[in-house]
Amino acid sequence: MNAVAPTADQRPEVPPLAAETPILEMRGISQIFPGVKALDGVSIKLYPGQVTALIGENGAGKSTLVKILTGIYRPNEGEILIDGVPTTFSSAQAAIDAGVTAIHQETVLFDELSVAENIFLGHAPRTRFGTIDWRQINSGAKALMLQLESEIDPTIRLRDLSIAQRHLVAIARALSVEARIVIMDEPTAALSRKEIDDLFRIVEGLKRQGKAILFISHKFDEVYEIAENFVVFRDGRAVGHGRLKETPQDEIVRLMVGRDVKDVFPKVEVKIGAPVLRVENYCHPTEFRDISFELRRGEILGLYGLIGAGRSELCQSLFGMTRPSSGRLVLDGTPLDLRFSGDAIRAGIVYVPEERGRHGLALPMPIFQNMSLPSLGKTSRAGFLKAANELSLARKYAERLDLRAAALSVPVGTLSGGNQQKVVIGKWLATQPKVIILDEPTKGIDIGSKAAVHAFISELAAEGLSIIMVSSELPEILGMSDRVMVMREGLAAGMFERDALSAEALVRAATGNQ
Amino acid sequence: MNRLLKNREILLTVIIAIMIAGFSTRAQGFAAPGNLANIFNDTSILIILALGQMTVILTKSIDLSVAANLAFTGMAVAMTNAAYPGLPLALLIVMAIGIGAFLGAINGYLVWALRIPPIVVTLGTLTIYRGMAFVLSGGGWVNAHQMGATFLNVPRLPVLGLPILSWIALLIVLGAWFVLTRLPFGRAAYASGGNPTAAVYAGIDIGWTKFIAFVVSGALAGLSGYLWVSRYAVAYVDIAAGFELDTVAACVIGGISIAGGIGSVAGAVLGALFLGVIKNALPVIGISPFAQMAISGIVIVLAVVFNARAERKAGRIILRDRGAKEVSA
Numbered sequence: 016m017n018a019v020a021p022t023a024d025q026r027p028e029v030p031p032l033a034a035e036t037p038i039l040e041m042r043g044i045s046q047i048f049p050g051v052k053a054l055d056g057v058s059i060k061l062y063p064g065q066v067t068a069l070i071g072e073n074g075a076g077k078s079t080l081v082k083i084l085t086g087i088y089r090p091n092e093g094e095i096l097i098d099g100v101p102t103t104f105s106s107a108q109a110a111i112d113a114g115v116t117a118i119h120q121e122t123v124l125f126d127e128l129s130v131a132e133n134i135f136l137g138h139a140p141r142t143r144f145g146t147i148d149w150r151q152i153n154s155g156a157k158a159l160m161l162q163l164e165s166e167i168d169p170t171i172r173l174r175d176l177s178i179a180q181r182h183l184v185a186i187a188r189a190l191s192v193e194a195r196i197v198i199m200d201e202p203t204a205a206l207s208r209k210e211i212d213d214l215f216r217i218v219e220g221l222k223r224q225g226k227a228i229l230f231i232s233h234k235f236d237e238v239y240e241i242a243e244n245f246v247v248f249r250d251g252r253a254v255g256h257g258r259l260k261e262t263p264q265d266e267i268v269r270l271m272v273g274r275d276v277k278d279v280f281p282k283v284e285v286k287i288g289a290p291v292l293r294v295e296n297y298c299h300p301t302e303f304r305d306i307s308f309e310l311r312r313g314e315i316l317g318l319y320g321l322i323g324a325g326r327s328e329l330c331q332s333l334f335g336m337t338r339p340s341s342g343r344l345v346l347d348g349t350p351l352d353l354r355f356s357g358d359a360i361r362a363g364i365v366y367v368p369e370e371r372g373r374h375g376l377a378l379p380m381p382i383f384q385n386m387s388l389p390s391l392g393k394t395s396r397a398g399f400l401k402a403a404n405e406l407s408l409a410r411k412y413a414e415r416l417d418l419r420a421a422a423l424s425v426p427v428g429t430l431s432g433g434n435q436q437k438v439v440i441g442k443w444l445a446t447q448p449k450v451i452i453l454d455e456p457t458k459g460i461d462i463g464s465k466a467a468v469h470a471f472i473s474e475l476a477a478e479g480l481s482i483i484m485v486s487s488e489l490p491e492i493l494g495m496s497d498r499v500m501v502m503r504e505g506l507a508a509g510m511f512e513r514d515a516l517s518a519e520a521l522v523r524a525a526t527g528n529q
Numbered sequence: 530m531n532r533l534l535k536n537r538e539i540l541l542t543v544i545i546a547i548m549i550a551g552f553s554t555r556a557q558g559f560a561a562p563g564n565l566a567n568i569f570n571d572t573s574i575l576i577i578l579a580l581g582q583m584t585v586i587l588t589k590s591i592d593l594s595v596a597a598n599l600a601f602t603g604m605a606v607a608m609t610n611a612a613y614p615g616l617p618l619a620l621l622i623v624m625a626i627g628i629g630a631f632l633g634a635i636n637g638y639l640v641w642a643l644r645i646p647p648i649v650v651t652l653g654t655l656t657i658y659r660g661m662a663f664v665l666s667g668g669g670w671v672n673a674h675q676m677g678a679t680f681l682n683v684p685r686l687p688v689l690g691l692p693i694l695s696w697i698a699l700l701i702v703l704g705a706w707f708v709l710t711r712l713p714f715g716r717a718a719y720a721s722g723g724n725p726t727a728a729v730y731a732g733i734d735i736g737w738t739k740f741i742a743f744v745v746s747g748a749l750a751g752l753s754g755y756l757w758v759s760r761y762a763v764a765y766v767d768i769a770a771g772f773e774l775d776t777v778a779a780c781v782i783g784g785i786s787i788a789g790g791i792g793s794v795a796g797a798v799l800g801a802l803f804l805g806v807i808k809n810a811l812p813v814i815g816i817s818p819f820a821q822m823a824i825s826g827i828v829i830v831l832a833v834v835f836n837a838r839a840e841r842k843a844g845r846i847i848l849r850d851r852g853a854k855e856v857s858a
Contacts, residue, residue, distance in 0.1 A: 334730075336729065356730060357732030357733070358732075360732040366730060368730055374724075374727055374730055375724075375730065377720050377723030377724040377727050377728065378723065379786075380723050380790070385727075388720055388728070388731040389731040395713060398712070399711055399712065400715075
């Protein structure tokens with residue numbers, strides 16, 4: 016219970032902001048998954064009393080790093096030193112014991128338990144008889160909350176709290192385990208400006224207690240406000256680090272995005288034709304409002320924004336998965352009323368979801384049946400399935416996509432990730448759509464495969480398909496798009512023509528930072 | 530050999546053959562063709578119900594109300610036959626299938642429109658349908674002498690050496706195979722269970738697919754209602770009590786994944802036959818009915834363990850290399 020007393024782990028001999036020995040150091044950390052090197056020789060240092068901002072696009076390896084630090088993944092290479100002593104985290108508990116704790120974007124807490132129970136779950140103080148000491152739990156929780164300048168009653172149930180208050184509980188929980196290293200994974204994503212100010216006051220408090228904080232955020236204004244140091248990740252590598260005071264924002268954007276975007280993504284010039292899809296004042300009760308745009312033949316429209324900006328929700332609505340509360344959708348001059356996804360597919364709009372493994376394929380089913388699934392209307396005759404037609408359809412797209420499989424009748428689950436990907440794409444192309452919506456088409460795949468996917472997208476556009484490409488990766492958006500629509504908090508925050516595209520402009524529109 | 534053992538249908542066939550051979554060393558004539566035909570005939574109703582159950586399970590649902598549906602429908606047709614002996618049998622059979630399908634449609638509607646979990650829906654309707662059977666009959670029995678001769682005898686008539694009941698089961702097996710492998714509905718059922726999200730993205734209406742699956746299961750339960758009362762020549766409230774669990778067990782033993790999306794008609798049929806052989810053999814070699822239940826139970830648990838292992842291997846995609854090592858080990 017000494018956790019309640021903040022002095023217990025304070026080190027008065029180390030003055031804040033001037034400490035030179037890191038509490039935690041990671042040296043040459045690599046994490047390899049089959050087909051992807053998620054982290055490649057990353058080294059970072061966290062100092063007591065200082066906030067280090069971890070900056071990078073989605074897929075840069077930030078979450079992987081957090082998972083290593085919290086003991087969920089074990090790195091393939093490299094070492095972690097705590098107070099200069101090499102340590103391995105054999106389990107999540109080992110990381111907690113070492114003083115590392117993480118506060119996640121979506122708080123991992125229990126709605127039906129009280130604030131105090133949430134804080135002390137797993138390490139509740141016991142009475143002499145081994146039963147839970149409720150008095151101490153509640154008073155301890157109260158003390159922790161007071162330390163965070165919050166007067167939340169510890170006996171109240173969590174589901175009655177606001178998101179910001181839940182964050183406080185999550186932070187209190189982190190403090191209750193005597194953490195010295197606090198990881199905050201996009202803690203402000205769901206908070207209002209005032210709540211963010213409160214949060215930052217708490218972070219300042221943590222700094223004064225000598226804790227080392229790793230602060231992950233997309234938002235530059237926040238990063239400059241709260242952090243002393245920064246590390247920029249790109250494609251699994253730490254591409255830059257230093258003091259924020261001495262580094263202008265442009266420099267960080269440049270590090271994030273990488274050098275010349277145009278070299279990495281050779282844009283194939285495609286003649287853009289007449290408008291195909293028109294979206295007029297599309298609204299959703301909770302996710303987005305007043306979205307209007309036009310999509311032309313052969314055009315790639317990039318859709319950029321931070322996570323939670325409503326991009327996927329918009330796309331799912333264009334695909335008939337959710338009904339808009341108002342607005343019109345016109346395809347080739349015909350207004351569409353999509354009641355479910357089948358209507359969209361028949362009309363010629365398809366959606367390739369972000370999590371292709373989870374959303375794209377029925378793994379126990381054979382390759383050809385997965386491929387033909389949205390096209391059964393075309394391959395069947397008089398209401399009966401025709402395996403021969405399905406196979407020839409599958410063969411056609413397997414050849415085109417260079418799919419490697421022993422036979423088209425083996426279950427998709429037996430294929431490698433890259434080949435599964437091809438099945439998903441083939442299955443949508445087989446429907447011969449007019450508009451194809453790609454949600455994060457290269458998320459979680461390595462650079463080599465990315466290039467292949469990009470070449471393929473360009474090829475589709477050249478064939479006259481209209482493409483909406485949702486992506487959180489700036490280089491991809493900048494390199495591939497003919498136009499870019501930026502969304503922020505459910506609203507359209509800007510439409511940029513190709514010649515007006517710049518990383519800075521997009522990031523500004525997406526973050527609302529002037 | 531390893532490959533052979535991995536195929537559930539072949540494995541089950543081999544096990545059933547070994548069991549029959551083993552039992553025939555203890556009981557003379559167990560493996561005689563006539564006795565095997567008897568076992569098949571005995572298992573016919575379980576096969577029919579298991580195929581309905583399988584259709585539902587494929588869509589990631591479960592139908593616990595089949596036996597109650599059977600009891601209600603059986604009671605209804607038996608009472609109709611007793612009250613109006615003049616009605617043609619074909620009409621009664623259509624009526625049985627119709628009532629069964631209607632009761633199945635109630636399940637399906639609740640699952641589809643109200644999005645209540647299937648296990649809860651059918652646990653509820655199980656009690657309701659059984660209760661309806663009681664209300665309908667006032668707790669009374671319909672005995673053999675109240676039923677017409679055609680009503681009782683048609684399923685027993687031998688055609689080409691097999692009773693009509695067996696032929697009906699064979700017909701249903703063929704029908705189920707056709708529906709599940711040759712009709713878009715079958716594909717939709719496999720896809721909705723295999724990956725519901727992917728199915729939705731592919732334009733499949735999972736709710737509708739589940740609804741149809743419940744209607745199919747209900748219709749087969751209704752048909753079985755007639756077959757049951759005619760075979761046992763009696764209808765009362767408690768007929769086939771607990772039989773829904775046998776249908777689920779047959780599916781599980783046959784390799785139909787409770788998680789949906791995996792399984793074959795042959796598997797379900799073999800699973801039902803497996804239970805049929807055990808039920809027929811154990812009394813012959815003098816094992817008490819209580820031990821029989823325990824043995825059936827052990828077999829079911831073993832089958833579930835087996836399924837779980839098989840599925841884990843199939844599902845290992847990300848850590849491909851490690852998975853491959855384990856398979857070879």
